[in-house]
Amino acid sequence: xxxxxxxxGPLTVRTWGLVVNLLANxxxxxxxxxxxxxxxxxxxxxxxxxxTVICIAVIARPADMEE
Amino acid sequence: MTTEHQNRNTPYPxxxxxxxAALDAEVTQLEKLSEQPLFRRIPGYxxxxxxxxxxxxxxxxxxxxxxxxxSGAQFGYKTLWISWVAIGSGMFMMAAMAxxxxxxxxxxxxxxxxxxxxxxxxxxxxxxxxxxVAVVFNFGQVALATHLVETLAEEAGxxxxxxWNWPLYGILTAWIALSFGRGGKxxxxxxxxxxxxxxxxxxxxxxxxxxxxxxxxxxxLKGFLVPWxxxxxxxxxxxxxxxxxxxxxxxxxxxxxxxxxxxxxxxHEPLARADLFAGFALPFIFINFVVVSVFxxxxxxxxxxxxxxxxxxxxxxPLLGETGAxxxxxxxxxxxxxxxxxxxxIACAIGLHExxxxxxxxxxxxxxxxxxxxxxxxxxxxxPSPVLLIIIIAAFLSLTNNIVGxxxxxxxxxxxxxxxxxxxxxxxxxxxxxxxxLLNCVAIMWVFNRLGFWG
Numbered sequence: 001x002x003x004x005x006x007x008x009g010p011l012t013v014r015t016w017g018l019v020v021n022l023l024a025n026x027x028x029x030x031x032x033x034x035x036x037x038x039x040x041x042x043x044x045x046x047x048x049x050x051x052t053v054i055c056i057a058v059i060a061r062p063a064d065m066e067e
Numbered sequence: 068m069t070t071e072h073q074n075r076n077t078p079y080p081x082x083x084x085x086x087x088a089a090l091d092a093e094v095t096q097l098e099k100l101s102e103q104p105l106f107r108r109i110p111g112y113x114x115x116x117x118x119x120x121x122x123x124x125x126x127x128x129x130x131x132x133x134x135x136x137x138s139g140a141q142f143g144y145k146t147l148w149i150s151w152v153a154i155g156s157g158m159f160m161m162a163a164m165a166x167x168x169x170x171x172x173x174x175x176x177x178x179x180x181x182x183x184x185x186x187x188x189x190x191x192x193x194x195x196x197x198x199x200v201a202v203v204f205n206f207g208q209v210a211l212a213t214h215l216v217e218t219l220a221e222e223a224g225x226x227x228x229x230x231w232n233w234p235l236y237g238i239l240t241a242w243i244a245l246s247f248g249r250g251g252k253x254x255x256x257x258x259x260x261x262x263x264x265x266x267x268x269x270x271x272x273x274x275x276x277x278x279x280x281x282x283x284x285x286x287x288l289k290g291f292l293v294p295w296x297x298x299x300x301x302x303x304x305x306x307x308x309x310x311x312x313x314x315x316x317x318x319x320x321x322x323x324x325x326x327x328x329x330x331x332x333x334x335h336e337p338l339a340r341a342d343l344f345a346g347f348a349l350p351f352i353f354i355n356f357v358v359v360s361v362f363x364x365x366x367x368x369x370x371x372x373x374x375x376x377x378x379x380x381x382x383x384x385p386l387l388g389e390t391g392a393x394x395x396x397x398x399x400x401x402x403x404x405x406x407x408x409x410x411x412x413i414a415c416a417i418g419l420h421e422x423x424x425x426x427x428x429x430x431x432x433x434x435x436x437x438x439x440x441x442x443x444x445x446x447x448x449x450x451p452s453p454v455l456l457i458i459i460i461a462a463f464l465s466l467t468n469n470i471v472g473x474x475x476x477x478x479x480x481x482x483x484x485x486x487x488x489x490x491x492x493x494x495x496x497x498x499x500x501x502x503x504x505l506l507n508c509v510a511i512m513w514v515f516n517r518l519g520f521w522g
Binding site for chain 2: 004005012014015018021022025026029030032033036052056057059060061062063
């Protein structure tokens with residue numbers, strides 16, 4: 001894993017991770033809303049949850065662990 | 068002995084009047100305390116702490132207490148566990164604020180502005196997250212407090228309607244808030260001690276009511292330890308709203324600046340963390356526990372339930388039976404809006420000064436005007452709450468709390484800002500990210516609600 005403080009375009013990798021995490025959260029909640037209304041949605045819920053877990057696991061790495 | 072307070076290098080002007088000798092003595096005392104066993108350390112930390120109690124007073128307001136009352140009345144003891152999960156998930160971010168205060172030794176909004184821009188620092192953090200929230204949410208505190216004074220007077224056999232008692236509330240809360248920072252550390256400590264005593268009063272009064280109505284300990288312990296939620300979207304709404312609402316932007320920033328106002332430095336980090344636990348988390352958990360339990364023991368299962376704090380307290384008082392218990396409940400409950408109004412008024416002044424880059428000076432008219440700004444809510448004694456304003460601020464808050472959380476998380480991990488004091492703990496970062504994820508969910512659900520995807 002490259003340095004999370006490295007700039008990639010206008011934002012650092014860690015900031016992009018936060019943006020992707022937000023999208024993953026939205027995906028999971030959208031899937032959940034479908035599940036709760038009986039319209040399926042399990043694959044979307046699982047994909048969103050997995051993306052959320054991966055995002056958190058990656059961007060939680062302190063700078064020291066990357067050196 | 069040195070008293071060169073005017074020239075002392077301090078990150079926040081409110082701490083300039085504190086003599087260096089006093090801070091040095093405090094550090095020596097902290098070093099001695101750190102060598103003591105835990106049971107001796109705790110009273111020392113409780114005495115020296117304070118910003119945590121100020122934060123607890125701010126967050127334990129009419130809204131939080133209404134949620135606790137409703138929770139007990141609707142679900143009995145089953146949702147008691149939410150309080151410690153909510154406060155526990157928020158402690159990671161609060162620990163970041165403690166790090167900014169003690170080891171960072173900077174004013175976080177200034178650094179935020181340099182690194183993340185004016186919009187996030189001044190507008191989202193200070194104007195919306197602090198000043199806007201202070202003004203809007205004070206309407207609820209005033210409505211509750213003036214009603215409680217009116218009811219207390221009725222119980223005592225005389226009439227003191229809310230249209231007459233509001234000046235009393237305004238004067239009391241303004242006096243407490245204006246005392247902050249006066250006479251250097253003395254004013255800060257006065258406000259903190261007021262918060263400590265008021266939180267103790269709240270706990271004792273509600274616990275007294277609980278003794279009168281009785282508690283089902285088995286059900287309470289089960290509810291406190293075993294997670295339970297109502298099924299469907301209602302359960303998810305309840306969990307996300309309760310956990311995300313417990314600690315927000317105002318609590319983060321108020322704790323940070325209150326610590327700076329006490330002159331906290333690098334040696335104060337253990338004290339700041341102990342203060343977060345004993346001053347912020349424990350009062351929140353204990354007071355939530357007794358309030359939920361009182362309503363679980365009395366109104367749970369009684370059919371149609373009122374939804375406002377005023378109506379809920381009106382429904383409860385006849386069930387308390389004894390006059391003493393009724394007085395205890397009303398007095399304990401009155402301490403809730405008093406402390407919240409005072410704490411959020413201080414937050415309002417700090418926020419506005421940081422937003423516009425003004426130098427905080429407690430003697431200036433500008434500081435006083437900023438502290439008194441939330442007192443606009445005294446109009447609430449006559450007028451209905453400004454629903455449209457509340458909706459706008461609540462919407463902004465729901466949509467932006469998470470962005471401010473992102474900003475603080477990034478600062479904590481930014482080597483250019485924190486250097487060797489940045490977070491080096493994977494667990495700490497995960498804790499903060501879990502709270503940020505909850506805040507993200509609040510923002511997303513707000514949008515989904517408008518789009519008709521949710522609820």
